[in-house]
Amino acid sequence: MELIRWGIISLLLILTIETTSSSPSVIKMVPDKETPIAADGDSGRRRGLDLYCEGWRFTVETNDAGSWTQVPEKCVDFVKEYLAGDWYRLESEAVADSAVAFAKTAVGVSGNGKNAWVFDIDETLLSNVPYYADHGFGWVDLAVGPALSASLRLFNELQDLGFTVFLLTGRSEFQRNVTEINLRFAGFNNWERLILRGDGDQGKLASVYKSEKRKEIEDEGYIIRGNSGDQWSDLTGFAVAERSFKLPNPLYYIA
Amino acid sequence: MELIRWGIISLLLILTIETTSSSPSVIKMVPDKETPIAADGDSGRRRGLDLYCEGWRFTVETNDAGSWTQVPEKCVDFVKEYLAGDWYRLESEAVADSAVAFAKTAVGVSGNGKNAWVFDIDETLLSNVPYYADHGFGWVDLAVGPALSASLRLFNELQDLGFTVFLLTGRSEFQRNVTEINLRFAGFNNWERLILRGDGDQGKLASVYKSEKRKEIEDEGYIIRGNSGDQWSDLTGFAVAERSFKLPNPLYYIA
Numbered sequence: 001m002e003l004i005r006w007g008i009i010s011l012l013l014i015l016t017i018e019t020t021s022s023s024p025s026v027i028k029m030v031p032d033k034e035t036p037i038a039a040d041g042d043s044g045r046r047r048g049l050d051l052y053c054e055g056w057r058f059t060v061e062t063n064d065a066g067s068w069t070q071v072p073e074k075c076v077d078f079v080k081e082y083l084a085g086d087w088y089r090l091e092s093e094a095v096a097d098s099a100v101a102f103a104k105t106a107v108g109v110s111g112n113g114k115n116a117w118v119f120d121i122d123e124t125l126l127s128n129v130p131y132y133a134d135h136g137f138g139w140v141d142l143a144v145g146p147a148l149s150a151s152l153r154l155f156n157e158l159q160d161l162g163f164t165v166f167l168l169t170g171r172s173e174f175q176r177n178v179t180e181i182n183l184r185f186a187g188f189n190n191w192e193r194l195i196l197r198g199d200g201d202q203g204k205l206a207s208v209y210k211s212e213k214r215k216e217i218e219d220e221g222y223i224i225r226g227n228s229g230d231q232w233s234d235l236t237g238f239a240v241a242e243r244s245f246k247l248p249n250p251l252y253y254i255a
Numbered sequence: 256m257e258l259i260r261w262g263i264i265s266l267l268l269i270l271t272i273e274t275t276s277s278s279p280s281v282i283k284m285v286p287d288k289e290t291p292i293a294a295d296g297d298s299g300r301r302r303g304l305d306l307y308c309e310g311w312r313f314t315v316e317t318n319d320a321g322s323w324t325q326v327p328e329k330c331v332d333f334v335k336e337y338l339a340g341d342w343y344r345l346e347s348e349a350v351a352d353s354a355v356a357f358a359k360t361a362v363g364v365s366g367n368g369k370n371a372w373v374f375d376i377d378e379t380l381l382s383n384v385p386y387y388a389d390h391g392f393g394w395v396d397l398a399v400g401p402a403l404s405a406s407l408r409l410f411n412e413l414q415d416l417g418f419t420v421f422l423l424t425g426r427s428e429f430q431r432n433v434t435e436i437n438l439r440f441a442g443f444n445n446w447e448r449l450i451l452r453g454d455g456d457q458g459k460l461a462s463v464y465k466s467e468k469r470k471e472i473e474d475e476g477y478i479i480r481g482n483s484g485d486q487w488s489d490l491t492g493f494a495v496a497e498r499s500f501k502l503p504n505p506l507y508y509i510a
Contacts, residue, residue, distance in 0.1 A: 051341055055349030061317055062501040064353045086306055094310030098319045246317040 053078035057250055063232045068253050079250050083129055089149070091248050096150035099226055099245045100157050106225040106242065107161045116192075116222035117158050118214060118241060120229035121169040121179065123249045125151050126186055143178045147186035151228065151247070155188055164222060165191045168213050168234075170206050170254065172197045206254050211237030308333035312505055318487045323508050334505050338384055344404070346503050351405035354481055354500045355412050361480040361497065362416045371447075371477040372413050373469060373496060375484035376424040376434065378504045380406050381441055398433045402441035406483065406502070410443055419447045419477060423468050423489075425461050425509065427452045461509050466492030 053075035059065040071079050082088055106115060119125055126145040158165060171179055173196045180194065201209045210233065214224060218239050227234065227241035231254045235244035308330035314320040326334050337343055361370060374380055381400040413420060426434055428451045435449065456464045465488065469479060473494050482489065482496035486509045490499035 051345045052349075054342060055346045058316065058346045058503060059349050059353045061313065062350075064350050064500050066353065066357060066498060087309060090306045091310045091313045094307075094314050095317075095319050098314045098321065102321060243321060245319045248313060 049074055050078065057082075060250055060253070061246065061248060065253075067255055071250065082250060088248060092148055092150040095228075095245055095247050096154040099154050099228060099243075102243050103158055103161055103163065103226060107163075113162070113164075114222050115161075115163045116166060116217060116224045117163045118166045118168050118217070118224055118227045119151070119155065119191075120231070120234040121167055121171065121183070123230035123251070124148065124228055124234070124247055125155065125167070125188060126182060129251070143182035143185060145182050145186065147188065148247075152187050154228070158226075159190055163225070166217055166222075167191050167194045168210055169194070169196055170209070172202070173199075205233065206231065207233035207237040210234060211239050214239035214241070304329055305333065312337075315505055315508070316501065316503060320508075322510055326505065337505060343503060347403055347405040350483075350500055350502050351409040354409050354483060354498075357498050358413055358416055358418065358481060362418075368417070368419075369477050370416075370418045371421060371472060371479045372418045373421045373423050373472070373479055373482040374406070374410065375486070375489040376422055376426065376438070378485040378506075379403065379483055379489070379502055380410065380422070380443060381437060384506070398437035398440060400437055400441065402443065403502075407442050409483070413481075414445055418480070420445070421472055422446050422449045423465055424449070424451055425464070427457070428454075460488065461486065462488035462492040465489060466494050469494035469496070 053072070056065075056072055056075055057078075060068060103117070122128055122145075125148060127148050128145050155165065167183070169179065176194065176196055179196070183191075183194075195213050197204075197209060201212075204212075214227075215238065217224060224239070224241040226243050226245060228245045228247065229235050230247040230249035232246065233254050235241070235246060308327070311320075311327055311330055312333075315323060358372070377383055377400075380403060382403050383400050410420065422438070424434065431449065431451055434451070438444075438446075438449075450468050452459075452464060456467075459467075469482075470493065472479060479494070479496040481498050481500060483500045483502065484490050485502040485504035487501065488509050490496070490501060
C-alpha cells in the first residue's frame with residue numbers, strides 16, 4: 001500500500017502543472033532523473049538539496065514565489081517525501097490547531113449566531129493527491145477524494161462551536177452533484193451552503209471570484225471569522241476573514 | 256566560534272518574548288529542559304518532534320498562528336538548529352531570489368524612475384540574532400548588527416536595476432544615528448530615505464504605522480513594486496506593495 005502510494009505520487013510529480021484562473025491542468029512531462037536528496041550524515045540533518053528545497057517551499061507557502069508553475073526538478077523527491085510521510089499531515093494538524101484556538105476565542109466575542117467560517121474544498125477539505133496521477137485533473141468526477149483529516153476535525157469542531165460553515169470552491173456548477181457526493185463520502189455534513197462558479201464567474205481570477213462571494217456572505221449579515229484554504233487566492237482580496245488559515249500545498253498554484 | 260554562536264543562540268532561546276506594538280521585549284525565563292529532538296533513523300529524515308516543530312514553524316511563517324508569544328519549549332533546539340546552521344541563510348537566499356526575479360520583470364514594465372522598494376530593517380536587512388542574548392533588546396545601541404547577506408545582495412541588485420529604496424522600521428527617531436551607522440557598517444548605502452517612528456507614531460500597531468508611511472511614499476508618486484519584511488505587519492494593511500516578500504523569523508512576532 002505504501003509502495004503504491006509512493007508510486008502514485010511519483011507519477012504525479014513528474015507531471016508539470018500550469019495554473020489557470022479556474023483550475024490547474026497538465027501540460028507536459030518533465031524527465032525524472034534529478035540528483036537524489038543528499039544522504040544524512042552523522043551531524044546536521046538538513047543539507048544540500050534538502051536545504052535548497054526547504055527554501056523553495058518557504059517561498060511557495062509564504063507566497064514569496066508568486067505565480068510558480070512547477071516543482072523544481074531537483075525537489076521532486078523532496079515533495080514526494082513531504083506528501084507521502086507524516087510531514088504534510090502533521091503540518092495540516094498544526095494549522096487546524098491554530099484555527100480551533102482562534103475559533104474558541106471568536107465564539108466568546110459574539111453569540112449572535114452569525115459567526116461564519118469559509119472553507120475551500122480541494123487540498124483543504126478533500127485531498128486529491130492519490131488521484132491526480134490516475135486521472136489527471138478529471139479526478140473530481142470520481143467523487144472519492146478522501147478528507148484531509150485535520151480539516152475534518154476542524155470542520156466538526158466549528159459546528160460544535162456554533163459556526164455557520166460555507167464551502168467556496170473554484171469548481172463549477174456542473175460539478176455540484178459529484179462534489180456533494182464526495183464531501184459526504186469523506187465525512188463532511190451540515191454545511192450551510194456550497195458555492196461553486198456560476199456562468200458569470202467563469203474566467204475570473206480565483207481571488208476576485210472568492211472575494212465577491214465572501215462579500216455576498218457578509219452582506220447577508222454574517223461575520224466571517226475564519227477562512228481556510230490551501231491557496232493565497234482563497235484568502236486574499238477583499239471581504240477577507242478576521243483570520244485566514246493557509247494550508248500547505250507544494251503541488252500547484254492558483255492565482 | 257561555532258560553539259560561541261550556538262551558546263548565544265541557546266541563551267537567546269530560553270528567553271521568552273512578548274510582542275508589543277513597537278518592539279518585542281524580554282519578559283521571563285523558560286526552563287531549557289525539553290526533550291531532545293528525536294534522532295534520525297535509517298529511514299525517514301523527519302519524525303516526532305522535528306515534525307511537530309516543522310508544523311509549528313509553518314503556522315508561524317504563514318501567519319496562521321496569529322499573535323504568538325514564545326517558541327514552544329520542545330522546539331527550542333529545533334529553532335537553534337535552524338538559526339545556527341545553513342537553513343536560515345539558505346531560506347533567506349530563496350526569498351531574495353524570488354524578489355530579484357520579480358524586480359527584473361517590474362523594471363521592464365515601467366522606466367519612469369518611480370519604481371520603489373520598501374525594506375524593513377531588523378531581521379530583514381540586519382540580523383540581531385548574535386546580539387539578543389548579550390544585550391536583550393538594547394542591542395541596536397551597539398550599531399554592530401551584521402547584514403543578512405541575502406538581503407544585502409537584493410538591496411544592491413535593486414539599486415543596479417534603478418529602484419528607489421526606502422527603509423521603514425519600527426525603531427524610533429532617537430535611534431536614527433545608531434541605525435544609520437549600523438546600516439553603513441553592514442554594507443548598506445544609498446537608500447533614499449530612512450523612516451523611523453516619530454512622536455505621532457508611538458503606540459500605533461506596526462501594521463498601521465507602516466501602512467501610513469507607505470501611503471505617503473505612494474502619494475509622492477512612487478510605485479511600490481516590492482516590500483521585504485520578516486513580519487506580516489511589515490507587509491499587510493493598506494498601500495501594500497505590488498509584491499510582498501516575507502522573510503523567515505521563528506523568534507518573535509510583532510502585530
